[in-house]
Amino acid sequence: MSTSDHPDLRANRLGADEYALRFADASPPLSEGQALLEAERCLYCFDAPCATACPTHIDVPSFIRRIAEDNLRGAATAILEANPLGGMCARVCPTENLCEQVCVRNTQSAQPIAIGRLQRYATDALMESAQPQIFRRAASSGKKIAVLGAGPAGLACAHTLARLGHEVVVFDARAKAGGLNEYGLASYKTTDNFAQTELQWLLGIGGIELRTSWKLETAAQLDALRADFDALFLGIGLAATHQLGVPGEDLNGVQDAVDFIATLRQTADLATLPVGRRVIVIGGGMTAVDAAVQSKLLGAEEVHMVYRRGPEQMSASKAEQEWAQTRGVTIHHWLSPLEVVESNGHASDVKFARQALIDGKLGATGEVQTLACDMVFKAIGQRLGNPVLAESGLQMLGDRIATDGVGQTNLQGVWAGGDCRAGGLELTVEAVAHGKQSALSIHESWIATSLRSSQ
Numbered sequence: 001m002s003t004s005d006h007p008d009l010r011a012n013r014l015g016a017d018e019y020a021l022r023f024a025d026a027s028p029p030l031s032e033g034q035a036l037l038e039a040e041r042c043l044y045c046f047d048a049p050c051a052t053a054c055p056t057h058i059d060v061p062s063f064i065r066r067i068a069e070d071n072l073r074g075a076a077t078a079i080l081e082a083n084p085l086g087g088m089c090a091r092v093c094p095t096e097n098l099c100e101q102v103c104v105r106n107t108q109s110a111q112p113i114a115i116g117r118l119q120r121y122a123t124d125a126l127m128e129s130a131q132p133q134i135f136r137r138a139a140s141s142g143k144k145i146a147v148l149g150a151g152p153a154g155l156a157c158a159h160t161l162a163r164l165g166h167e168v169v170v171f172d173a174r175a176k177a178g179g180l181n182e183y184g185l186a187s188y189k190t191t192d193n194f195a196q197t198e199l200q201w202l203l204g205i206g207g208i209e210l211r212t213s214w215k216l217e218t219a220a221q222l223d224a225l226r227a228d229f230d231a232l233f234l235g236i237g238l239a240a241t242h243q244l245g246v247p248g249e250d251l252n253g254v255q256d257a258v259d260f261i262a263t264l265r266q267t268a269d270l271a272t273l274p275v276g277r278r279v280i281v282i283g284g285g286m287t288a289v290d291a292a293v294q295s296k297l298l299g300a301e302e303v304h305m306v307y308r309r310g311p312e313q314m315s316a317s318k319a320e321q322e323w324a325q326t327r328g329v330t331i332h333h334w335l336s337p338l339e340v341v342e343s344n345g346h347a348s349d350v351k352f353a354r355q356a357l358i359d360g361k362l363g364a365t366g367e368v369q370t371l372a373c374d375m376v377f378k379a380i381g382q383r384l385g386n387p388v389l390a391e392s393g394l395q396m397l398g399d400r401i402a403t404d405g406v407g408q409t410n411l412q413g414v415w416a417g418g419d420c421r422a423g424g425l426e427l428t429v430e431a432v433a434h435g436k437q438s439a440l441s442i443h444e445s446w447i448a449t450s451l452r453s454s455q
Contacts, residue, residue, distance in 0.1 A: 012271045147235060183261070417431065
């Protein structure tokens with residue numbers, strides 16, 4: 001039986017000043033003194049493991065040494081040469097699982113160098129300087145490339161190609177460019193409209209045209225792009241979401257976590273955004289954490305994050321899990337949704353089946369647990385969900401686009417990268433790496449063609 005006939009779903013749960021305080025920068029920038037002290041801790045390792053662990057292979061010791069020498073422009077150059085979205089990656093990368101995890105300082109003091117925060121210190125200094133542009137375009141090649149998707153992969157690809165002298169047109173389905181950086185990350189990670197600041201810096205190199213509100217809906221559109229452009233890069237992300245597959249998931253009060261996060265990011269006055277008093281987030285990844293924590297910050301009294309396996313299997317990092325818990329989110333493990341219960345057409349409870357490993361396989365124990373709610377967010381992963389790709393002849397691997405190591409697909413002149421590419425980690429920094437790889441591959445394919453034709 002339902003625990004409530006009247007869902008408590010409303011906006012303006014907090015005082016006006018409280019919203020700004022709660023959604024302030026989760027990791028404030030380092031001061032000059034803090035940055036210099038931290039930089040001096042670096043051992044400047046030869047063949048540094050931190051650089052190897054970074055998907056974009058930033059020369060970490062080099063940029064940190066430049067910070068120690070107070071050469072912030074040089075430090076930012078070293079970062080952005082490798083990763084043109086280094087400012088955003090400094091804010092959102094799980095550095096605790098990448099560069100900082102392998103820092104040799106871990107074995108000496110159990111405290112790695114704060115690589116991510118130092119990276120932000122350097123890139124922020126450049127962005128805020130009088131002359132933030134550090135790159136120049138090469139002479140025009142006469143080539144024109146279409147990029148589908150203005151997220152991290154597409155923008156990295158476009159910027160790299162523009163630097164090499166090519167003309168690029170970037171198409172995106174949304175009204176604003178930025179992809180995941182603009183619509184998919186918690187607002188406390190990307191304060192002060194940084195996604196758009198970084199976008200304008202990227203576009204400042206020239207040679208990149210943006211066409212927003214353009215959706216890929218037919219195979220004919222893809223064919224036309226291939227005919228009109230010299231190459232095509234697909235960085236379209238994952239537009240669809242996985243469903244729970246249980247009764248009641250279409251009730252009022254149930255929505256995709258990615259939609260909630262996107263709405264929050266585009267809401268100027270957070271006091272106008274409704275949130276339930278009791279919120280349930282189903283999932284164990286960073287999207288689930290972002291939805292859960294932001295629900296709590298909006299004024300929800302109870303927020304439960306529910307995952308069907310144990311903490312070790314959650315895709316959210318240990319640091320992300322701890323972040324959620326210290327912000328008042330209760331994390332439940334070994335629970336799988338059975339049903340969203342209705343009361344007067346609205347979600348009022350969720351029934352979960354207790355799970356356990358039985359003979360090495362996940363299965364129900366027979367125990368059922370019910371949690372009351374006013375809102376339910378689904379955060380169990382995303383999928384490509386666009387049949388046009390397969391209809392166009394692209395080889396698919398599961399629900400993703402199959403490519404070789406540099407992103408080339410089975411279709412002549414078509415590359416792909418980011419979350420839509422099979423076999424990835426679904427990380428912003430990896431999407432950037434994919435975009436750069438494909439851009440260089442596109443460029444080198446023309447060089448190889450020119451050499452063959454001249455022989």
